[in-house]
Structure formats: structure tokens, C-alpha cells
Amino acid sequence: xxxxxxxxxxxxxxxxxxxxxxxxxxxxxxxxxxxxxxxxxxxxxxxxxxxxxxxxxxxxxxxxxxxxxxxxxxxxxxxxxxxxxxxxxxxxxxxxxxxx
Amino acid sequence: xxxxxxxxxxxxxxxxxxxxxxxxxxxxxxxxxxxxxxxxxxxxxxxxxxxxxxxxxxxxxxxxxxxxxxxxxxxxxxxxxxxxxxxxxxxxxxxxxxxxxxxxxxxxxxxxxxxxxxxxxxxxxxxxxxxxxxxxxxxxxxxxxxxxxxxxxxxxxxxxxxxxxxxxxxxxxxxxxxxxxxxxxxxxxxxxxxxxxxxxxxxxxxxxxxxxxxxxxxxxxxxxxxxxxxxxxxxxxxxxxxxxxxxxxxxxxxxxxxxxxxxxxxxxxxxxxxxxxxxxxxxxxxxxxxxxxxxxx
Numbered sequence: 164x165x166x167x168x169x170x171x172x173x174x175x176x177x178x179x180x181x182x183x184x185x186x187x188x189x190x191x192x193x194x195x196x197x198x199x200x201x202x203x204x205x206x207x208x209x210x211x212x213x214x215x216x217x218x219x220x221x222x223x224x225x226x227x228x229x230x231x232x233x234x235x236x237x238x239x240x241x242x243x244x245x246x247x248x249x250x251x252x253x254x255x256x257x258x259x260x261x262x263x
Numbered sequence: 264x265x266x267x268x269x270x271x272x273x274x275x276x277x278x279x280x281x282x283x284x285x286x287x288x289x290x291x292x293x294x295x296x297x298x299x300x301x302x303x304x305x306x307x308x309x310x311x312x313x314x315x316x317x318x319x320x321x322x323x324x325x326x327x328x329x330x331x332x333x334x335x336x337x338x339x340x341x342x343x344x345x346x347x348x349x350x351x352x353x354x355x356x357x358x359x360x361x362x363x364x365x366x367x368x369x370x371x372x373x374x375x376x377x378x379x380x381x382x383x384x385x386x387x388x389x390x391x392x393x394x395x396x397x398x399x400x401x402x403x404x405x406x407x408x409x410x411x412x413x414x415x416x417x418x419x420x421x422x423x424x425x426x427x428x429x430x431x432x433x434x435x436x437x438x439x440x441x442x443x444x445x446x447x448x449x450x451x452x453x454x455x456x457x458x459x460x461x462x463x464x465x466x467x468x469x470x471x472x473x474x475x476x477x478x479x480x481x482x483x484x485x486x487x488x489x490x491x492x493x494x495x496x497x498x499x500x501x502x503x504x505x506x507x508x509x510x511x512x513x514x515x516x517x518x519x520x521x522x523x524x525x526x527x528x529x530x531x532x533x534x535x536x537x538x539x540x541x542x543x544x545x546x547x548x549x550x551x552x553x554x555x556x557x558x559x560x
Contacts, residue, residue, distance in 0.1 A: 173264070173265040173267070174265050174266045174267065174293070174299060174302065174303075174369075174372070174382075175264075175265075175372065175376065175382055175399070176330075176397055176398065176399025176400065177376070215271075217269055217270075217271040217272075218269075218270040218271050218317055218318075219267055219268045219269040219270050219271060219272075219306070219317070220267060220268045220303075220306040220310075220317060220329055220330070220333070221265065221266060221267035221268060221302075221303065221306065221333075222267050222269075223265050223267075242265070243267070243269055243271070243272070244276055244278075
């Protein structure tokens with residue numbers, strides 16, 4: 164599974180790719196953990212999509228693009244500093260540890 | 264690394280981040296930037312005045328108006344404090360197009376991103392055909408036009424031998440703030456474009472009984488930015504009966520991009536009548552040159 168995490172928008176209006184990772188290149192334990200976190204994020208995003216989106220200006224937006232044998236899909240979550248962001252933060256934190 | 268306005272939470276939120284730029288490593292607190300606090304407050308004020316403008320279904324220019332008003336709030340806030348106005352005059356020797364803190368927005372934040380002049384610069388020359396659909400990028404066109412109009416009206420009203428320049432700039436700032444605010448309020452409740460606001464500014468300046476030069480400045484600056492098309496040469500006086508058409512409009516069905524990089528982007532759907540604008544630009548430069556010579560004489 165290939166995972167690309169992008170962060171964009173905010174007060175600055177910038178965009179950057181935070182992570183571009185292929186779980187095939189990870190050891191089995193790390194790959195399983197990443198896939199678990201991604202599945203949790205995916206489920207949270209589906210729940211989130213059913214709720215009213217925050218209204219405001221200068222929110223940061225996270226986009227997580229997942230590519231696997233079933234195709235490609237993108238999960239998008241607006242960062243309004245609420246608990247809805249927890250799955251994103253958990254994924255980002257873990258991906259950051261893999262970089263070290 | 265952000266600050267935002269949330270209508271849903273009725274809140275402005277300011278965050279902090281660590282950066283190595285410029286050295287040494289330090290923490291940037293966005294709540295300590297008057298520009299950033301003013302910008303987010305501007306979003307809240309405009310959302311109260313025009314609640315239909317924040318919906319994502321609005322075209323890019325409506326989002327650009329929101330972002331521009333945020334940056335303009337920071338500029339007008341600085342211009343509302345006489346000590347800061349005096350500092351601008353001292354720094355620029357009364358030429359607002361000289362480098363000044365007034366036009367640099369969120370300097371500390373910009374430096375942390377490795378930019379030399381703040382996050383955005385109001386004293387820019389961007390036109391609508393040079394920016395894309397990202398709301399911060401497109402906002403710079405409107406902000407730049409208003410900054411140019413500020414500089415034009417100040418140069419016109421300035422009477423250095425009779426009146427303190429800072430007092431004149433303060434008055435011009437107060438008037439232009441009022442003009443922009445009233446024009447924003449008078450613009451359509453959804454889908455407002457830069458041209459809508461420009462036309463309202465012209466109407467209001469006329470109703471205020473301001474000299475025709477004010478309207479010439481407004482028309483000319485928005486024409487050069489490809490916001491409106493002037494059917495007459497820019498050297499001629501503004502015709503009060505005329506409603507100006509938009510020069511460059513959002514592509515049909517274009518949606519706001521709140522996600523991509525801030526900066527200059529060329530999008531094919533934004534190609535305007537470049538030759539006509541070049542010709543108008545040459546005319547304006549010629550007229551400006553003549554005026555300068557007359558002034559010098």
C-alpha cells in the first residue's frame with residue numbers, strides 16, 4: 164500500500180507533501196501498524212463525512228491518498244483542532260518515527 | 264503552524280511552532296503577530312457582514328475577497344495608529360511604494376518559511392491572469408489594487424508644505440477603509456467578485472462627492488489588475504454612468520482552492536485580453552509621467 168500525506172491551506176495558503184511511503188518497503192511489523200492506522204483514519208473520515216463540516220477560514224486540510232490492489236482513494240480532513248484530527252495525528256506521529 | 268477563524272466554534276485560534284529560520288532555533292507564536300490577529304479578526308468581521316461568502320460553493324474570487332479583507336484589516340489597523348503612520352512616513356519618505364513594514368504582512372511567519380518579505384506583500388503587481396484559484400494567491404490581486412489606490416489618493420491629497428504627511432495619510436487610510444467596507448457590504452450576498460466590489464467603490468466615491476481623481480485611481484488600478492475593463496482610455500476621467508465589466512472572471516463552475524500553494528500561478532482559463540491591457544498600461548504610464556512632470560514644474 165502506498166500512502167501519500169499532504170498538508171495544505173491554512174493562514175499561509177501553502178501546500179506540502181509530508182510523507183510518501185510504500186508499506187512494501189517496511190518491515191512486516193511497521194507495515195501492519197501503518198495499515199492499521201490508515202484503516203482507522205479511513206473509518207474516521209467516513210464518519211466525519213456524515214457530519215457537518217466546520218465553517219471558517221484558514222483551516223489546514225490534510226489529504227491522505229491510499230493506493231493498493233483495490234485502487235486509489237483520497238481521504239480529506241479539515242483541521243479545526245478538534246478530536247476528529249486524532250487519527251491523522253496518530254498516523255503522522257507514527258510515520259515520523261519511521262523516518263528516524 | 265497556523266491560525267484560523269472558526270464560525271462553528273465562534274473562535275479565533277492561534278497556534279505556535281518551532282523553527283530554525285532565521286537562526287537560532289526559536290518558537291513563533293502566531294498570537295503575537297498583530298498582522299495575523301488582525302487577519303483572522305477580519306475574517307470574523309466580514310463573515311458577520313457577508314455570511315454567504317464563506318461557503319465553498321462560492322467562486323475563487325469570493326474566497327479571495329475574504330482573504331484580502333483579512334490582510335487589509337492588518338494594513339488599516341496599522342494606519343489607524345498615528346505613531347505607526349508616522350513611522351511609515353519616516354521609513355518611506357512619504358512614498359508608499361518604498362519598502363515598508365506597512366505592506367509586508369506577517370513578517371515573522373514569512374521569515375520562518377524562508378521568505379524575505381513577510382508571508383505576503385500588499386505592494387505587489389500581480390494581475391488576475393497570473394494567479395490561480397487558491398484563495399490566498401488570488402487575494403493578493405485585490406489587496407495590491409487597494410494598496411495602490413491608497414498610495415495614489417495619499418499622493419493626491421498630500422500637501423507637505425501645509426499639513427503633516429502623517430495626518431494626511433491617517434485621513435486617507437480612514438476614508439479608504441470606510442470605502443472598502445461599504446463596497447464589500449454593498450456587493451452581492453453570494454458569489455461576489457472583485458469587479459462587483461470595484462464598481463461599488465466607484466459608486467460610493469461618487470456619492471461621497473470625492474474628486475473625480477479618486478474614481479480614476481480606483482478604475483485605473485483595477486483595470487491594470489485585470490479586474491475590470493475600461494471602455495475608455497485610462498487617461499480620461501471616470502464616467503459616472505458606466506458600470507464596468509469584469510476583465511477576467513472565474514472559469515464557469517470554478518471552485519475555490521483553499522489547498523494549494525500560495526504564489527503566482529498561470530492558469531490557461533484566466534487568459535484575458537492582454538494586448539488591450541498592455542495598451543492601457545502604456546497609456547497610464549504616459550499619463551503618470553506627464554503628471555509627475557507637471558508636479559515637478
